[in-house]
Amino acid sequence: MKKFILVRLVNILITLFLIATLTFFLMKTLPGSPFDEEKLMNLSEELRMEFYAKYGLDEPLHIQYFKYMGDLVQGDLGLSYYYKEQPVSSLIMDRLAPSALIGLQAVVLGLSIGIILGMVAAFRHNTGWDYFTMIIAVLGVSVPNFVLAAFFQFYIGLKWGILPVAYWESYDHSILPTIALAVGVIAQIARFMRNEMLEVLQQDYIITAQSKGLGDWVVLIRHAIRNAMIPIVTILGPVVVSLLTGSLVIENIFSIPGIGSLFVDSIKMNDYTTIMGLTLFYSAFFILTMLIVDILYGIIDPRIRVHGKE
Amino acid sequence: MKRNILKKWGILLLAILLLSACNFTGSSDSGETSTSGEGNTSDDATTGNEEKVLNLSMENDIPDLNQVTTTDGISFDILNNIMEGLYRLDAENNPQPAMAESVDISDDKLTYTFHLRDGIKWSNGEDVTAHDFVYSWLRALHPDTSGSYSFILSDYIVGAEEYANGEGAEEEVAIIAEDDKTLVVEIKEPTPYFLGLTAFATYFPLNEDFMNEVGTQFALNHESILYNGPFVLTEYDQAMGVTMVKNDQYWDIENVDVDEVSMKVIKEKSTELNLYEAGELDRITLSSNDVNEFKDSEEFGTETEFTSWYLQFNLGKAPFDNENIRKAFQLAVNPEILATNVLNNGSEPAYSLLPPDMQGIGDQSFREIAGEVIEPDFDIAKEYLEKGLEEIGGELPEIEILTADDTVAKDGATFVQSQVKENLGVDISIVTKPYSGRLDAMREDDFQFVISKWGADYNDAMTYLDLWVGDPASAFRGNYHNPEYMDLVYQAKEETDEQKRIELLIEAERILLEEDAVLGPLYYQGSAYLQKTHIQNLVVHPYGARLDLKYVTIN
Numbered sequence: 001m002k003k004f005i006l007v008r009l010v011n012i013l014i015t016l017f018l019i020a021t022l023t024f025f026l027m028k029t030l031p032g033s034p035f036d037e038e039k040l041m042n043l044s045e046e047l048r049m050e051f052y053a054k055y056g057l058d059e060p061l062h063i064q065y066f067k068y069m070g071d072l073v074q075g076d077l078g079l080s081y082y083y084k085e086q087p088v089s090s091l092i093m094d095r096l097a098p099s100a101l102i103g104l105q106a107v108v109l110g111l112s113i114g115i116i117l118g119m120v121a122a123f124r125h126n127t128g129w130d131y132f133t134m135i136i137a138v139l140g141v142s143v144p145n146f147v148l149a150a151f152f153q154f155y156i157g158l159k160w161g162i163l164p165v166a167y168w169e170s171y172d173h174s175i176l177p178t179i180a181l182a183v184g185v186i187a188q189i190a191r192f193m194r195n196e197m198l199e200v201l202q203q204d205y206i207i208t209a210q211s212k213g214l215g216d217w218v219v220l221i222r223h224a225i226r227n228a229m230i231p232i233v234t235i236l237g238p239v240v241v242s243l244l245t246g247s248l249v250i251e252n253i254f255s256i257p258g259i260g261s262l263f264v265d266s267i268k269m270n271d272y273t274t275i276m277g278l279t280l281f282y283s284a285f286f287i288l289t290m291l292i293v294d295i296l297y298g299i300i301d302p303r304i305r306v307h308g309k310e
Numbered sequence: 311m312k313r314n315i316l317k318k319w320g321i322l323l324l325a326i327l328l329l330s331a332c333n334f335t336g337s338s339d340s341g342e343t344s345t346s347g348e349g350n351t352s353d354d355a356t357t358g359n360e361e362k363v364l365n366l367s368m369e370n371d372i373p374d375l376n377q378v379t380t381t382d383g384i385s386f387d388i389l390n391n392i393m394e395g396l397y398r399l400d401a402e403n404n405p406q407p408a409m410a411e412s413v414d415i416s417d418d419k420l421t422y423t424f425h426l427r428d429g430i431k432w433s434n435g436e437d438v439t440a441h442d443f444v445y446s447w448l449r450a451l452h453p454d455t456s457g458s459y460s461f462i463l464s465d466y467i468v469g470a471e472e473y474a475n476g477e478g479a480e481e482e483v484a485i486i487a488e489d490d491k492t493l494v495v496e497i498k499e500p501t502p503y504f505l506g507l508t509a510f511a512t513y514f515p516l517n518e519d520f521m522n523e524v525g526t527q528f529a530l531n532h533e534s535i536l537y538n539g540p541f542v543l544t545e546y547d548q549a550m551g552v553t554m555v556k557n558d559q560y561w562d563i564e565n566v567d568v569d570e571v572s573m574k575v576i577k578e579k580s581t582e583l584n585l586y587e588a589g590e591l592d593r594i595t596l597s598s599n600d601v602n603e604f605k606d607s608e609e610f611g612t613e614t615e616f617t618s619w620y621l622q623f624n625l626g627k628a629p630f631d632n633e634n635i636r637k638a639f640q641l642a643v644n645p646e647i648l649a650t651n652v653l654n655n656g657s658e659p660a661y662s663l664l665p666p667d668m669q670g671i672g673d674q675s676f677r678e679i680a681g682e683v684i685e686p687d688f689d690i691a692k693e694y695l696e697k698g699l700e701e702i703g704g705e706l707p708e709i710e711i712l713t714a715d716d717t718v719a720k721d722g723a724t725f726v727q728s729q730v731k732e733n734l735g736v737d738i739s740i741v742t743k744p745y746s747g748r749l750d751a752m753r754e755d756d757f758q759f760v761i762s763k764w765g766a767d768y769n770d771a772m773t774y775l776d777l778w779v780g781d782p783a784s785a786f787r788g789n790y791h792n793p794e795y796m797d798l799v800y801q802a803k804e805e806t807d808e809q810k811r812i813e814l815l816i817e818a819e820r821i822l823l824e825e826d827a828v829l830g831p832l833y834y835q836g837s838a839y840l841q842k843t844h845i846q847n848l849v850v851h852p853y854g855a856r857l858d859l860k861y862v863t864i865n
Contacts, residue, residue: 032746036381038764039458041753041786047475050453083548084374085526095549150580158584165588166581167574168550252578257549261577265371270746 001298005291012287016280020072023279024065027272033057034081034270055081068276077280078273082266088277092259098168099246099258105178106243110185115232117186118193123220125198133190140187146249149180153253166255177254181247185239189232196228203227230301237293241286361569362864364845365592367576367585372548375529377511378450379457383856388552388573389511390855394539396424396443396493396508401849401861403667403769405505409438409515409538410493419500419806424493424508431559432517433537440487446516447485448473459512462767466504468496500806503669503770510768510854514538540566540860551575554859567863586840593841593848598655601838609843612656614836616665616766616853618774619722621711621830622752623759626789628707630759634698635706636827639759640684641691642733648725649833653718656836661685663819665834667852669769671808676771680816683823684831688733695734709738712752712760714745722761722832755785763835766853771815775799778822790828795821 033040033052040048052058056067071078077088121133156176157165164173200206201224209219246260259278266274368387374380377389396413397405407413411427430438449455451463451474464470467485472478484496497504507513517536524534532543532552540562541554551574556566576582579597586594596604604610621639623630630636645659658666661682670676699706713723723740730736743751751757766773779799780791795818802814822828841848844865849858 030746031744031750036458037746037749039381041749043458043461050475051458054453082373083371084376084379085528085530086548153581153584158588161588165584165590166576167585167590253581255574255576255578255581257547257575262549269373 005295008291008294012284012291015287016283019283020069020276020280021065023276024068025061027275028061028064030267030270032270034272072276072280077277080266080271080274082269082271082274088273091262091274092277092281095246095257095259095262098174098256099251099260100244102174102177102181102250102256102258103240103243103246105174106181106185107240109178110182110239111189111232111236113182114186114189115193117190119197119220119225119228121190121194122197122201123216130194133194137187137191137194140183141191143183145180145184145247146253148183149177149250149253152176152180166253168254168256173254173256177250177256180250180254181243185243188235188239192231192235193228196231197224200224200228226300230297233293233296233300237289238286241282241289245282245285362567364568364571364859364862364864365590366571366573367582367591367594368551368573369575369577369595371575372546372552375535375546376457377514377516377529378446378455378459380511381458386511386855387857388543388554389514390539390857391541391554391571391859392535392537392539392543392557393511393514395510395513395515396426397505398860399506399509399851399854399858401847401858403506403669403851403853405509408509410508413505419502420497422495422497422504424495426491426493427561428491430538430561432520433542433557433559434520435559436517437490438515438517438538439490440493441490442515442517443493443513444485444487445518445521446514448480448483449516449521450512451483457512462507462510462512466497466499466501466507468498499803502808502811503768503772506669506769541571549575562860566860568859571859583840592845593839596655596838596840598653598838601654601656604838604840607840609840610838611841612836612838613850614656614658614665614667614834614852615856616668616769616773617763617835618660618663618665619761619763619832619835620660620663621726621759621832622762622788623828623830624755624757624785624788625828626755626785627758629698629702629709632698632702633827634694634701638691638695638698638734639730640823640827640830641686641694642688643726643729643830643832644686645832647729648722652721652725653833655718656838657833658836660831660833662831663774663823663829664771665766665852668766668771671812676812676815679812680819683820691733695736706736709736710741710758711738712741712743712748712757714748714761715742716745719761726761726832749786752786753784755789761832765835769853771812771819772799772802775802775815775818775822778828788828790822790826792821792826795826 034055035051040051043051049058056064068078080086080088080091083091117133117136121130124130153165153176156162163176164170167173206219206223209223214222246258246263248260248264250256251258251260262274263278265271266278368384370384372384372388373382374385375389377393380386380389394408396408396410398408400406407427409426409430410424412425414423414425415421424440426438426440432438447463447467450457451460451470453474453476456474460474464474467483469478469482469484473480473483484494486494488494501507515538520536521528527534529535532546535543537543537557538560540557540560542557543552544555545553551572554571554573556563556569560566574591576585576591579600582591582594583596583600585591621643623636623639625631630639645661649657649659661684662677662680663683664676664680666675666677668676670679711723711726713719720740720742723742727738727740730738741757748760748762752760752762764774764777776799778787778790779796780787780789781796783789783791798814798818798821802811802818805811805814823831846863846865847861849861850856851858
């Protein structure tokens with residue numbers, strides 16, 4: 001197990017290095033610079049070059065690349081060009097908190113409701129419960145979350161005045177965005193859980209358990225859930241990453257100072273260091289989550305446990 | 311089982327950690343802010359009469375409140391209300407004495423002697439002196455600390471350009487503090503709009519002691535700025551917005567009616583509208599989709615800014631190296647339909663380059679004196695096209711129009727395409743690039759004609775006409791070079807008589823548009839807004855640092 005993790009960590013470093021290199025050169029092919037080019041046109045060619053030189057942007061690309069990678073190895077993500085004088089690392093941490101809070105709440109909410117709905121639907125297969133769950137699941141998957149968000153904002157926020165319309169001032173402000181994000185997760189999880197439970201419930205060992213005289217609930221909890229969870233864990237990785245790293249649209253609709261909008265803005269503004277910092281952060285986060293998912297497999301299902309166990 | 315418990319506690323811990331990291335209600339370091347919701351009256355204020363609070367929004371983050379390096383409208387909007395220069399623009403965009411009480415201008419109009427007002431103070435109680443201006447202006451010029459707006463000082467002040475290039479010495483820059491109250495500035499050429507320039511952010515003062523104290527932390531939070539304007543910041547979060555309160559050290563505090571202003575970052579137009587309707591915002595700009603719905607409301611209004619949109623022809627590329635073909639395209643587009651039917655966002659149709667309210671002489675605007683230059687006429691356009699076709703041998707090459715990829719610019723390009731098809735029978739195609747890609751293509755001479763714009767830096771015709779001087783000719787300005795035009799602009803720069811100066815500039819604009827047809831005017835950018843009726847005298851200048859909250863009154 002230890003060896004497995006070690007090998008994976010080395011792989012992760014190589015992957016990150018490749019991502020950093022690729023992003024760096026792709027990013028530099030974007031037209032423009034982090035500055036207001038239209039105003040810079042007012043300066044003479046000399047002064048303009050001097051201006052770029054101040055930020056090290058006049059040097060050949062490969063020099064800029066080695067400089068950046070040198071800083072990166074030392075853990076320095078550099079200063080943002082757009083948010084002048086601000087370290088990218090603190091920028092990311094500031095913006096991550098709101099996104100992560102909403103994302104985490106949405107994961108917890110989506111996961112718990114989704115699993116329960118899915119189980120109920122499977123247990124009461126082909127009854128009203130089942131149909132109800134499936135209708136919710138289809139709606140949740142097919143209605144985009146920004147439509148829901150706008151809908152919630154207009155009715156719950158503006159018309160009925162139950163919760164704040166938008167902005168980020170108190171815990172109440174996080175409720176609507178959480179729900180808007182969670183609906184999709186509920187739908188996805190519920191569908192998976194139902195299908196998987198249906199399959200598991202027909203397995204020989206379940207029938208064995210039942211014929212031993214165990215009660216419905218005991219069978220469900222001891223034998224069924226654990227096996228039905230495997231595909232859930234598979235999709236959980238990407239879901240967690242995408243929710244915790246922010247959703248641009250939801251953040252914009254509810255005016256949340258999150259990381260999703262920072263990423264899009266940084267690309268629009270050619271804010272090189274922030275683009276790099278965020279790309280690396282996202283990648284690292286994603287890869288590490290995948291690693292954790294792989295480890296979780298082993299815990300849930302010993303059959304998948306990787307070789308090298310004691 | 312043990313693992314499960316661990317997992318549960320872990321998640322709980324993480325949640326608590328996140329919640330505490332989110333520090334709702336702005337920054338945690340501003341201890342005086344109350345913990346409950348929005349727009350409430352703060353507890354520490356003097357009880358008694360009700361606080362007057364103004365709630366505004368901004369369409370994007372605040373990138374940089376360093377007055378020298380910043381370049382974006384949102385930062386300027388905030389700076390204009392927390393800082394003050396020698397002069398401040400009034401509601402009619404005329405400069406009025408602010409930090410300065412008066413100015414003596416020499417007969418050759420080259421030496422300005424500013425006398426500072428008594429009782430002007432920084433927000434920490436120290437006096438604002440002439441030395442603060444010298445320090446700040448030199449800092450704005452110095453290559454290590456300057457930003458892309460340094461030209462707004464170096465273009466005018468004697469010795470400033472050399473200093474900015476790192477060639478001249480500090481002593482040679484003609485900004486001199488004779489004593490604490492007297493500031494003497496020498497400029498290179500007679501500049502009727504110089505007083506207006508001193509109202510702009512790059513010309514604001516800075517306190518040297520304070521700057522040394524904060525160092526690189528300058529303007530990164532509300533405590534690392536020293537204020538001298540009508541308001542001070544009590545909260546500043548780049549992604550969320552600012553809260554300003556009245557500056558009790560401000561010299562003209564009796565004339566500031568608003569106690570507190572909150573400016574929130576709201577990027578989504580529909581969210582802005584919902585917040586306005588919920589009563590949480592007092593003024594918003596409308597997207598063009600919503601204009602028709604609110605057109606008849608008494609809260610509705612429109613305003614234009616000093617930003618002109620135009621077709622820029624490339625005189626170095628076929629077919630627009632031919633004058634008659636340029637004229638044909640220029641006259642074949644009807645700006646009226648574009649502004650009112652297509653854009654429908656408060657923009658005004660343009661028949662000239664300079665926007666309507668730009669300063670002329672005295673109370674008269676440039677446009678009033680000069681009249682309109684271009685009159686679209688499809689029949690004449692066709693005649694020009696035929697003439698042009700004869701000259702180039704009967705056949706138009708393939709024509710592409712370059713545009714940026716935002717909705718408004720693209721709508722403009724599509725409109726031009728349809729007008730050219732309808733009125734000239736010519737098919738053109740549209741090339742769409744991101745904004746900075748459009749600028750790059752223009753600089754690299756890779757376009758035939760383009761939808762472009764220019765926003766004024768100051769309130770004078772020169773801010774536009776100077777761009778096409780073509781000395782040397784640049785692809786960015788369509789490779790235009792006409793010695794006659796150049797002479798007119800250079801003469802105007804040296805002319806001390808305002809009447810003659812305006813005449814020279816009027817003639818220059820006429821040559822640029824009518825005679826040489828370098829540009830095809832499209833529209834003056836505008837916006838439609840909703841504003842609660844109890845808010846009055848909220849001034850939005852058409853250029854530069856636009857938002858002025860000093861004059862706002864709330865009934």
